[in-house]
Amino acid sequence: MNTFPGAAWILAGVFALSGMLTVGGALLAVTSQRVIRSVSGLALGSVGLAGLYYFLHSPFLALMEILIYIGAVCVTIVFAVMLAEPDEPPPEKPRPRARLETAVALLVSLAAGGALAWLGLHTRWPVARARTGDGSLRSLGVELLSTYCLAFELISLVLLLAILGALVLARHGRTPPPAS
Amino acid sequence: MNPLHDRLETYLVLAALLLAAGVFGLLRRRTLIGMLIAGELILSGASLNFLALNRFTAPDPATGQLFVLFILGLAAAEVAVALSLVIAVYRNYRSVLTRDLADLKG
Incomplete structure (x- = not known):
């Protein structure tokens, strides 16, 4: 090929x-x-x-x-x-528990990642029998405007609310400019 | 045997590594922005998992791609809101260290 x-x-x-x-x-x-x-x-x-x-x-x-x-x-x-x-900032005084906390965090994260990797390696994943689409950009657009139309509209609403919320939150607490 | 880039397990292990790095960052970082970055890593791992399973096992390859597209949009919205929260917190406390944000702690 x-x-x-x-x-x-x-x-x-x-x-x-x-x-x-x-x-x-x-x-x-x-x-x-x-x-x-x-x-x-x-x-x-x-x-x-x-x-x-x-x-x-x-x-x-x-x-x-x-x-x-x-x-x-x-x-x-x-x-x-x-x-x-x-x-x-660098810690003012070396804390005795910092190393222990790092070790615990490492242990927890490695356990989570290792368990997921083990599951991924040892599961028999089913293989799709027949492909119903080709996954091209054209099919993505068609799906987005037909099957997933509601989710598409909702995510635009979420983004609009995020813009407004970010503006409101970041504006709160600003000191007004001194009156001249 | 297929080459490494054509096998499902490679991508699943990479996604698990991303998740592990994200969880470690969430537990270990001491600033709000560092924790936000770690959360983004976890979202990236989830996206990679979705796309890998979509490529190798799903009947319609468009579904997983659309889901990951929605994850990307939500991550952008999350970052915008979280960063404005960080800035508001910084204005009130003059710090973004998680240790200093202890007003409700009795």
């Missing part, structure tokens, strides 16, 4: 790069002390995740992942970083 020489190797390399970007970005996002590095980790992880979406035959979602996560979410968090001072 592949006529280009070494296509399989290139494919494997790009896939490994996407996977490593995803995992490395996630680890950077949760382990670094500075918030701006966490945001950079989230952006890196989103790039890797977009690559994985591409391998899962959904190029439209790969585009949307980059557009929304990097273009909207990360930029909004960076704005909040500018307005507040979110960096974690």
Whole structure:
């Protein structure tokens, strides 16, 4: 099927790069002390995740992942970083329980992730007998405006309410400018 | 045997890793924005799970893609509201450390 020489190797390399970007970005996002590095980790992880979406035959979602996560979410968090001072200060006195808390958090998260991975590896997943659609962008649009029309309208309502709520919440408590 | 990028298990394990990183961040970060980022990682893991199962087991490949599209929209709305909450908290407390937000604690 592949006529280009070494296509399989290139494919494997790009896939490994996407996977490593995803995992490395996630680890950077949760382990670094500075918030701006966490945001950079989230952006890196989103790039890797977009690559994985591409391998899962959904190029439209790969585009949307980059557009929304990097273009909207990360930029909004960076704005909040500018307005507040979110960096974690180094603890004044070394707390004796900090290491224990980290160990417990690591244990809990590894247990949750490990259980999920074990389930995923040891379940016999059913295979669809017949495909009823091709998952193209055209079929996505048709489904969005026919079967999922109500959800589509509702999410526009949710986004409108989120905009209004964010405006109201962030405006509350602002000191009025001094009357001149 | 299929190559690694054409097997369901690879994606499920990657999604489980994303979930583990998110849970660790939620438990360990000491600022509100750090916890928000960890929550985004958990949502990303859920999206990856949905798309992987959609690609390999679902009869109609459009369904899972639409669900992930809705997850993306909800994540954007959540981030907007949560960040305005963070800014409101910062105006009142001059801090976004979770340890300082203890007014209701008797």
